[in-house]
Amino acid sequence: MRGVKQHVTEIALILGMVTLFTALVLSLVGASPLDAFGHLIKGSLGSWSKFSRVLNVWIPLTLCSVGLLYAFRTGLWNIGVEGQVVIGAIGATAILRFGMEGGGQMHVWMALLLAMLFGVLWALFAGSLKVKAGVHEIFAGLGLNFVAMGLVLWVIFGPWKRPGIASMSGTQPFPRELWFPTLEGWRVSPFALGLALLVIVISAWLLYRSRVGLNLDAVGKNPRAVRLFGLSPSRYMLIAIMVSGALAGLAGGLQVSGVYHRLIPAISSGYGYLGLLVVMLANFRLAPVPFIALFFAALNVGSIQLPMMMQLDSSLAGVIQGACVLSALLVFGLRGLKKRRQSNE
């Protein structure tokens, strides 16, 4: 009971700090905090169609976040997840372009598979730089993110440019036959939702109930001891980062085949970086991830209203998300400090 009470107090404390901070930021630009909060809520939960858009953000964000959990287990910061989403999207587009004339569902599933494979290879690249060449994964990942960004711009303006005009609006849209399957009248594909839920369930088992999860955990906590048991830390690190890359690639593939139906420069929408914040706020545990991802997705969609309704920049969503993570870190840190003080007495 005490545990639950502590959790509730902490969450209330975090939300209180975030609300205060956001209100302060809003009043700095002379905007009414109440109006802004109202638009955020109405813009994300106000109608079924708006909520469908939230779910469309939730799917890739959850996939990225769950993937990151695997990498974090082994102590790796897979900051390259952003680039892995982009590369996955490029992989999916490559297959879908083959199906432009008379293609079908076969192409869509092949596209998702290639997206995952591309994500895995891109992640393996960053992982090998870390394990073999000793480059910190944050810099390897960031370098590869820049390369992925360059690649997507190059294909859109170069080999895959729209007939006639190459522009930031992306490649030629795919015909309906090449869209990720959905149901009539649904703005978010229930199959994509199911896929994301399936990934959560499988990961719950893999991370917390299976031998693989146990080994990943051991690698992250004590790589030296793990060697005594005959396990190779670098092999588990590579496995973890590859799973991370596969899920990020899948997110990229779904963005192309299920949401935008073409390749655009901002195909990742920053969900890779945002996923890192989700996982930090979840304190690196799986259970809170889907809920935090839903909250963050709602903020992203709701903030689209701000430029139209209040002439404010939509980056307010990012300010709130960052404030959430920093407040949570503060609360976790104070809790740890208290514990250390008590054990010293």
Add this chain to the structure above:
Amino acid sequence: MSDFSLTILFASVLATAAPLIIAALGETITEKVGVINLSLDGSMLLAAMVGFMVSYESGSLVLGFGAAALVGAVIAIVVGLFGIYLGLLQVAVGFALTLMCKDLAYFLGNPYSRLQGPQMLSIKIPVLSDIPFLGPVLFQQPLIVYVALILIGAIWWYLFQTERGLELRAVGENPEAAYTRGIDPRRKQLLYTAIGGALIGLAGAAYSLGIKPGWGRPQGIEGLGWIALAIVIFGGWHPIKVALGAFLFAFLQVIGITLQGIWPSVPAQVFQVAPFPLMIFALVMVNLLQREGVQGWVKAHPMLQRFIKQLQGVPPRALGKSYHPD
């Protein structure tokens, strides 16, 4: 490009490198004392915005730079308090701050987009600027370039030639030992993290008030904070080598713009992102040199050995670890 000139090339490398040098030196001090401030990319952007906003409103460049330095220092103090005193992962705090400061900059700076504000002009140093070639390269630059060049020497001198510099490095290498010698490691860490942060803030304003004047979305300096962080590793935590790393990156950027003119068929985007992976590639090379197999090969070639020794750097031993007095 027919009007290609070495003078313009070197002058623009120097100007492009200046803010990067200041930011990387700020991070060098921070890491030398054992703290990682990963917030560079966001804090430089927020400082750039605040610097522009303050000097636009006040008409004073000095106030703008001061405000930017203050912003950088405050963000660094947050990293310090969370990391040093609460014992949180410094990397996590820094990363969250990076993303939040970036969005905060775009949110608060929205009304100041695409405005014409005050900016630093080049200062011609009399007599010296008349020297052929060297004059236009070295002595016709905005003030911030001179500041950057002076800082390289000043920080090297402080770190390696003064008592306080020795204490700073001692805390970064072995805080326990420093503590037994009567130094409070956590206070030193917070102090130098704040000073490093102030330099990072200055670097941000150097862009918005001089090198890339103005504010807008995108500002065009995204990613440079990460490069500054990579340059600190590339330079082996040594101020002079760190500055050389900044020159190398600036050279790659400037040469990219030049090459774009020569090969118009290659999309411009390729040249814009190319310096980033090249810098990471440089990091890989530096790391590979430290491998045992390579070391054996190097020993057989004494001429190479002297050169390669220069490229190697060792991180401060207590880097990123929070010190808890018991």
